[in-house]
Amino acid sequence: MKVIVVGYGLSGKxxxxxxxxxxxxxxxxxxxxxxxxxxxxxxxxxxxxxxxGEAEADIVVNCTLNKIxxxxxxxxxxxxSDKVPEPNNIAIKRIIDTLDKLxxxxxxxxxxxSRGAHATDHNQGPIDAIQQIFGKDPEEEELKNLLPGVDVxxxxxxxxxxxxxxxxxxxDFENLIDKSxxxxxxQSNNRITVASAKDGFPDTAHVVEFYRDLGRTRFxxxxxxxxxxxxSTQSNSLQMVLCIYPDATSIPETIDAIRTSSGNKxxxxxxxxxxxxxxxxxxxxxxxxxxx
Amino acid sequence: MVMKxxxxxxxxxxxxxxxxxxxxxxxxxxxxxxxxxxxVGVAGRSASTTLRDAELRAYKIYITDSPKPEDASQRLCNVxxxxxxxxxxxxxxxxxxxxxxxxxxxxxxxxxxxLVTIVQGGEKHSFGGVSFNSFASYPKAKGxxxxxxxxxxxxxxxxxxYTMKENFGVExxxxxxxxxxxxxxxxxxxxxxxxxxVMGQSHHVPDVNTVMEVPGFSMAVQVPTSFxxxxxxxxxxxxxVTRDEVISALEKMPRVIVGExxxxxxxxxxxYLDMGxxxxxxxxxxxxxxxxxxxxxxxxxxxxxHMESITIPETIDCIRSTSDLEESNWKSIYKTDKALGMDxxxxxxxx
Numbered sequence: 001m002k003v004i005v006v007g008y009g010l011s012g013k014x015x016x017x018x019x020x021x022x023x024x025x026x027x028x029x030x031x032x033x034x035x036x037x038x039x040x041x042x043x044x045x046x047x048x049x050x051x052x053g054e055a056e057a058d059i060v061v062n063c064t065l066n067k068i069x070x071x072x073x074x075x076x077x078x079x080x081s082d083k084v085p086e087p088n089n090i091a092i093k094r095i096i097d098t099l100d101k102l103x104x105x106x107x108x109x110x111x112x113x114s115r116g117a118h119a120t121d122h123n124q125g126p127i128d129a130i131q132q133i134f135g136k137d138p139e140e141e142e143l144k145n146l147l148p149g150v151d152v153x154x155x156x157x158x159x160x161x162x163x164x165x166x167x168x169x170x171x172d173f174e175n176l177i178d179k180s181x182x183x184x185x186x187q188s189n190n191r192i193t194v195a196s197a198k199d200g201f202p203d204t205a206h207v208v209e210f211y212r213d214l215g216r217t218r219f220x221x222x223x224x225x226x227x228x229x230x231x232s233t234q235s236n237s238l239q240m241v242l243c244i245y246p247d248a249t250s251i252p253e254t255i256d257a258i259r260t261s262s263g264n265k266x267x268x269x270x271x272x273x274x275x276x277x278x279x280x281x282x283x284x285x286x287x288x289x290x291x292x
Numbered sequence: 293m294v295m296k297x298x299x300x301x302x303x304x305x306x307x308x309x310x311x312x313x314x315x316x317x318x319x320x321x322x323x324x325x326x327x328x329x330x331x332v333g334v335a336g337r338s339a340s341t342t343l344r345d346a347e348l349r350a351y352k353i354y355i356t357d358s359p360k361p362e363d364a365s366q367r368l369c370n371v372x373x374x375x376x377x378x379x380x381x382x383x384x385x386x387x388x389x390x391x392x393x394x395x396x397x398x399x400x401x402x403x404x405x406x407l408v409t410i411v412q413g414g415e416k417h418s419f420g421g422v423s424f425n426s427f428a429s430y431p432k433a434k435g436x437x438x439x440x441x442x443x444x445x446x447x448x449x450x451x452x453x454y455t456m457k458e459n460f461g462v463e464x465x466x467x468x469x470x471x472x473x474x475x476x477x478x479x480x481x482x483x484x485x486x487x488x489x490v491m492g493q494s495h496h497v498p499d500v501n502t503v504m505e506v507p508g509f510s511m512a513v514q515v516p517t518s519f520x521x522x523x524x525x526x527x528x529x530x531x532x533v534t535r536d537e538v539i540s541a542l543e544k545m546p547r548v549i550v551g552e553x554x555x556x557x558x559x560x561x562x563x564y565l566d567m568g569x570x571x572x573x574x575x576x577x578x579x580x581x582x583x584x585x586x587x588x589x590x591x592x593x594x595x596x597x598h599m600e601s602i603t604i605p606e607t608i609d610c611i612r613s614t615s616d617l618e619e620s621n622w623k624s625i626y627k628t629d630k631a632l633g634m635d636x637x638x639x640x641x642x643x
Contacts, residue, residue: 109592111470113513113515126556128518129517129519129557129558130472130515130517130519130557131555132555132556132582132583132594134582153526155592155594157522157524159470159487159515160515161516163486166489168468168489168513170526197491198491203514204488205483205485229492230490230491230492230511232492239511241511
C-alpha cells in the first residue's frame with residue numbers, strides 16, 4: 001500500500017514513523033509547507049512534495065487540521081469525514097470494547113481533563129486555570145456516535161498542563177461487574193496498561209518518565225494507562241482514572257484505518273499493528289518487549 | 293452586648309485564632325464583621341511574618357513558642373503574651389494550623405474545660421467526633437467542645453447535593469473533582485506540570501456523609517493551577533425534573549451562585565476581583581449555568597469551589613451553634629451572610 005502523509009506535525013511525524021514500520025505499507029512521502037517541519041522531514045529521510053498531485057499513492061493520511069481534496073481515499077486524523085477518533089474517545093472505546101465480554105455498558109460519564117497545549121505551542125493556554133467547554137462538544141458527539149445505544153455524557157475541561165490528558169470515568173453496566181475480572185480483561189488488551197500507583201506511578205509525570213527511560217521513540221505511550229487503585233466497582237458501576245498521551249494514542253488506530261481501507265480485517269490488523277509498533281504487553285510489570 | 297434567643301443578654305463571644313494563614317486571616321475578618329462575636333487575639337509561631345499581617349489589621353498578637361530576637365514577632369510586632377494567656381481570654385479557639393497540627397495542641401485544649409475548639413477540614417472527623425456544615429448538621433454542634441468544619445470541596449459538594457436532596461431527593465451521586473494543586477501563596481506541594489489522581493475514592497463524599505446522609509462516590513485529580521476547584525457532578529434524582537426546576541432550586545439556595553459567561557477559573561477569579569470582594573474571595577459555590585443539563589432523572593452540572601474562602605461562613609455558624617447563640621441554622625446563616633455581604637433575598641433563608 002502506497003501511503004502519502006499530509007502534514008509533518010505532532011501526529012504526522014508519528015504516522016510517518018509508524019507507516020515505515022509496516023511490512024505491507026510503503027511511505028511515498030510527505031506534503032508539508034512549514035520550513036522547519038520540511039527540514040525535519042528531510043533529515044528523517046522523507047521525500048517531500050508540495051502537493052498531492054505530484055505523488056503516486058493509494059491512500060492519503062491527512063494529519064493537518066484542514067480539509068484536503070483528493071481523488072484518492074483520505075483518512076483524516078484531526079477533522080473531516082472518515083476520521084480516526086479523538087484520542088480521549090479512543091481511550092473510552094478501547095476500554096468498553098474490551099469489557100464487552102463482561103457486560104453491556106448502558107451509560108458513560110466521563111470527566112475529561114484535556115491538557116492546555118503541547119509544550120511547543122506557545123500561543124495556547126491556559127497558563128493557570130481550568131477552562132470550561134460549553135455548548136455542543138464535537139468530541140462528545142463523536143463518542144456518542146462510536147457508542148450507539150449508550151447514554152453518553154462527557155464534561156470536558158482544559159487544564160494548564162502540557163503533555164498528558166486524564167479522565168475520571170464512570171461506566172454503568174447492565175449487570176454487576178467483578179473488579180478482578182475487569183482488571184484481567186483490561187490487561188489482556190495490549191493497547192491498555194493497568195498499573196499500580198505504588199509501583200512508581202503517583203502522577204502523570206511519573207508515567208511519562210517511565211516510558212522515557214524505556215527508550216521508546218519520543219517516549220511515546222500509545223497505550224491507555226489506568227491506575228489500578230482508582231479502579232473500583234459500586235453496584236453496577238465501574239469507575240477509574242486513566243491517562244493518555246494524546247499525540248501517540250491514535251497512531252495504532254490510524255495504521256489500522258489505513259490497512260482496513262484496503263479490505264483487511266480489523267482483528268488481524270490490530271495484531272499486526274501492535275507487533276510492528278512494539279505494543280506487546282505491559283512493561284510496567286517488568287516484562288520487556290518490543291524492538292529496542 | 294448581644295441578645296441571645298430567649299432574651300438572656302450576653303457579651304459577644306470571644307474568639308481567638310491560632311494560625312494567621314490562608315484561612316486564619318479570613319476568619320479573623322469574618323468574626324470581626326459579626327455583631328455577636330469579637331476577635332480577642334491571634335496566635336502563631338514567633339518567627340511567622342503572618343503575625344505582622346495580623347497586627348496591621350489591629351489584632352492582638354500572641355506567640356506559641358519561645359521567641360528569638362531575630363523573629364518577626366520580636367522585630368515587627370507588639371506581642372501581648374503567649375498562647376496560654378490567649379486561651380485564658382477566649383470562649384472559642386479557631387485552630388487554623390496546617391493539617392495534623394491541631395492534634396499537637398489537644399493536651400492544652402483539654403486543660404481548658406469551657407474552651408470550644410473549631411478546626412478545619414484537614415483534620416479527621418475523629419478529632420472531636422463532630423463534623424459541621426451549616427445547612428446539614430448545625431444542631432449537632434450545639435454545646436460540643438471540639439468540632440471540625442468539613443473541607444472546602446466537601447462543603448461545596450454538600451451545598452450542591454443538599455439542594456438536590458431537599459428539592460428532588462437523591463438516589464445516587466458521583467462527583468469528579470478537578471482540584472487546584474496549591475493555594476496561590478504556597479510553594480507547590482501540588483503538581484507543577486502533571487496531574488495527580490487520588491488513588492481510590494477521595495475523602496469528599498465520605499466527609500459529606502459525616503454531616504448528611506446521601507449515597508455517592510467521589511474521585512479527584514490534582515492539577516497545576518492555583519485559582520479554584522472544578523467539581524463535575526452526575527446526580528441521579530428520585531424523580532424526573534426540568535432544567536428550569538434545577539436552576540430555580542439553586543438560585544433560591546443561600547451560598548450558591550448560578551452564573552454564566554465565565555469560561556475559566558481564572559476569568560471567574562478576575563470577576564470577583566473586579567467586583568471588589570476582599571482578596572477576590574467568593575465563599576459561595578459558583579454553578580456554571582451553561583453546564584447544567586438534565587437527562588431524565590439525572591442532573592449534570594459543574595461547580596466552582598473557591599477553597600480559600602468557602603468554609604469561612606460555615607465556621608462563623610459553627611461558633612454560634614457551639615456557643616448556643618442561635619437555635620435556628622437558617623437564622624445564623626442569614627446573619628452571617630448579611631454581615632459578610634453575601635446574602636440573598638430574605639425568603640431564601642425561610643426554610
